[in-house]
Amino acid sequence: MELDKKDKTSTPHLFYNQPKVVSLGDFAETDDERAVLSHWIHNMEAADTCYQEVAKGLVPEELFESLKKSNISTREHRGQQVLFPELFRVPFPPPADPSFTFIDLFAGIGGFRIAMQECGGKCVFSSEWDKAAQKTYFDNYGEVPFGDITRDWVKGLIPKQFDVLCAGFPCQPFSRAGVSARVANNQSHGFADKTQGTLFFDIMEIIRARRPLIVFLENVRNLVSHDKGKTFSIIKESIESEGYSFNYSIIDSSPLVPQKRVRCYMVCIRDGGKFKFPSIKGPPLPLSSILEDQPDESFTISDNLWAGHKRRTARNLERGAGFTAFTADASKPANTLVARYYKDGKECLIPQEGENPRMLTPRECARLQGFPETFVMRGSKSDLYRQMGNSVAVPVIRSIGKEIKEQILVGGGGNEIRNRSERAV
Ligand SMILES: C[S@@+](CC[C@H](N)C(=O)[O-])C[C@H]1O[C@@H](n2cnc3c(N)ncnc32)[C@H](O)[C@@H]1O
Structure with missing residues (x-):
């Protein structure tokens, strides 16, 4: 146990005598403590989690027992705004009657979570180490994700049983841009990148220890061809060697959101089994469909930046290499x-009549990834852009999630697999 043992015997407020609002901050000081407490409160009904054991050391005994008894995470108690309201008054709370459970690794701002919750799933564990992303996650789902997933203490808190392991693990070591940057700086890429490349093996460790029914992964398209296909073979063989089938599909999100985002999606099923990916086809959506009418002036790029973009673009075109910055065609994704x-918005600049082009606003970026309008975005502009750029396209995850639910978890031949599974709910 890594948590400090503090004296938690005295109640720091008059909880018992008057209806005073009780907040996470009254008991949890560190990020680990906030993560434990919020996970416990959202998962009180699950018998197999270790959260309770750790949370017990955080809140005074009397309050702990009272919380346990009232089981505030259940539907009947959600209306009570006195106990930890910030965990429940959020736009995307856990579904009241979940039909399956999942964990959200490398959670970012919860692109998987929002989609899998819509499919009827309940998230029973989340991990994300970026502080700004953790804040956005908390604002939207009322849960503080655990930090570094490579820590044994964090891995040890993952519930023993759950249905789906979701992970969009860091893609920079495998993406074309990430590989070029690493080669230019004389750094290793792929699995040889010691900081980010080995995270897949942390996922494997969790698969071996917990054996979820389904593993649902997302990464860049280049994962398939990286290192002449060797990286992808290692991923496939590692998963198959644990008795899982390995199904994958390369999907472009532009029929669902107005963005060309071609990604590799992997759905792996314990004890074998085929998975049929949804057919995501149709005309690509136009960027114009998500643009704001009157974006703030501050999104217009400066003369200097625009001149620099044009200079670099002309130079790159001459050399026939590198990234070019043109203004976007709003009739296309x-x-x-x-x-x-x-940093400079060069991937998508919106032309403006008689003015320099402008960058997309963070809200427009959220729309490009298919996040609902009610998604709370309170961070700095640069953090929000980074979080949106890292995220998954939510509607693609939702489409695949629906198929996972129908083909494997509840429907058709899925019941057979389901019966063999040691389920969590
Ligand atoms: C490609 S993004 C995934 C984004 C996520 N799928 C979403 O929809 O927002 C990878 C995330 O992994 C996080 N990350 C990287 N290393 C980590 C680690 N050791 N522990 C926890 N999170 C980590 C990064 O901060 C980043 O947010």
Whole structure:
């Protein structure tokens, strides 16, 4: 146990005598404590989690027992705004009657979570180490994700049983841009990148230890061809060697959101089994469909920046290499949104009559990824751009999630697999 043992015997407020609002901050000081407490409160009904054991050391005994008894995470108690309201008054709370459970690894701002919740799933564990992304996650789902997933303490808190492991693990070590940058800086890429490349093996460790029914992964298209296909073979063989089938599909999101985002989606089923990916076809959506009418002036790029873009573009065109910055054609989908977009916006600049072009607003970026309008975005502009660039296209995850639910979890031949599974709910 890594948590500090503090004296939690005295109640820091008059909880018992008057209806005073009780908040996470009254008991949890560190990020680990906030993560434990929020996970416990959202998962009180699940018998197999270790959260309770750790949370017990955080809140005074009397309050702990009272919370346990009232089980505030259940539907009947959601209306009570006195106990930890910030965990429940959020736009995307857990579904009241979940039909399956999942965990959200490398959670970012919860692109998987929002989609899988819509499919009827309940998230029973989340991990994300970026502080700004954690804040956006908390604002929207009322849960503080655990931090670094490579820590044994964090892995140890993952519930023993759950249905789907979701992970859009960091793609920079495998993406074309990430590989070029690493080669230019004489750094290793792929699995040899010691900081980000090995995270897949942390996922494997969790698969071995918990054996979820389904593993649902997302990454860049280049994952398939990286290192002449060797990287992808290692991923496939590692998963198959644990007795899972390995199904994958390369899907472009532009029929569902106005953005060209071609990604590799993997659905792996314990004890074998085929998975049929949904057919995501149709005319690509136009960027114009998500543009704001009157974006703030501050999104217009400066003369200097625009001149620099034009200079570099002319030079790159001459050399026939590198990235070019043109203004976008709003009748077509946008280019792929990337984490670095906040730096200079070169991937998508909106032309403006008689003015320099402008960058997309963070809200427009959220729309490009299919996030609902009610998604709360309170961070700095640069953090929000980075978070949106890192995210998944929500409607694609939702379409695949629906198929996972129908083909494997509840419908058709899925019941057979389901019966063999040691389910969590
Ligand atoms: C490609 S993004 C995934 C975004 C997510 N799928 C979403 O929809 O927002 C990868 C995320 O993994 C996080 N990350 C990287 N290393 C991590 C680690 N060791 N522990 C926890 N999170 C990590 C990054 O901060 C980043 O947000």
